[in-house]
Amino acid sequence: MVTANVKLSKNELELVCGASFILTKNNIIAKVYQLFGDLQPGFVLENERLHTLLPSEVFAPSPKIYKGEQYQGLPYVMLDTPRYFGKEGAFAIRCFFWWGNFFSISLQLSGKYAMDYAEKMIMQMASKQYDDWYICVNEDHWQHHFEETNFLPFNAASVEAYRNLKSDQVPFFKIACKIPLTKWEEASDFFNDKYSCLIDLATECIGC
Template identity: 50%
Template sequence: MVPANVKLSKNELSLVCDEAFILTKNNIIDKVYKLFGQLSMEFTNKLQQNNSIPEPEIFLQAPKIYKGEQYKSLPYVMLDQPRCFNSNDAFAIRCFFWWGNFFSITLHLGGKYASLYSHSVIRTIDENNMHDWYYCINENQWQHDFGEHNYTIITKDNIKTITAIKKDFFKISRKIPLIQWDNAYDFYLNNFSAILSMLNTQ
């Protein structure tokens, strides 16, 4: 008799016998990977036409797409472009797919880059009344969910209060639900361009 702690429920038994489930899941992840690959080429073109980021070291690392199975027990895919991480500083625009949850795009600044760009970003959001951007209030900069412990939506009423929170990093994000799959490509292109405009300190 199988031990109780490894006994399958009816639903689990149905899934483990159904190879189509895993094959479909793998196919979906592959399509996200291809989506991010196509976006990476578009992002490269946009960056070549834009001078918002004058620091050459930000572009020394090639764009990277990577995937995993265990962000809070669920599969994910990420694209970082541009990306620059070292022991003290961070600069990345991150596209994130999280199974069962959302597509998101995040501007992640740490150390000197947070000091250099965060005020320009917040000013642009405030002056242009940009909607549906979230500000990271967590002390842990490596979390991606939109729970109330991690992000709060930016409004005219709270923008000065939340951005006064002292941290050594700065993160803003937008998201759309996965049901809007057909809108994901435009979502990423439009918001990548919006982030580049925020970074313009001229």
């Protein structure tokens, strides 16, 4: 006799007795891999605009796609390029797929890169239309969800919340944009457009 905590509900029993759900899930993840793989060449070309503005080591790591099963209990896929996480700080752009939630893209700076460029980027964003972007107000800048404890829509109030983070935390700056998974057919255009937007922002602020 199995104990109560390992008994299956009717729905769970139906799922465990069938293979279609897992096979479909694997097929979807494979398509996200393909989507991110198709985006890489264009992203690498966009990165060329930053090569003369940032140290060469920032671009030394090649683009990387990787997946997991347990971000808040759900599968995810990530593409990072650039993906520099060094002793002096981080400079990374991350494309993110989160099962049951959204596609997102984020720029993450920490250490010297945040200290050198964060305020310039905030000023640049404030002077243009970044209404669909969010700024991270969480001390843990490795989180990806868009709850109000992590990301807030970019505006004067959220920028102030970002600046009010504990001063003893490692300096960081993170902005992100998302679309729902119901807009699957628009995902490629979304990532290309927003990636160009981030590179534009970086070149304007780092090059000034």
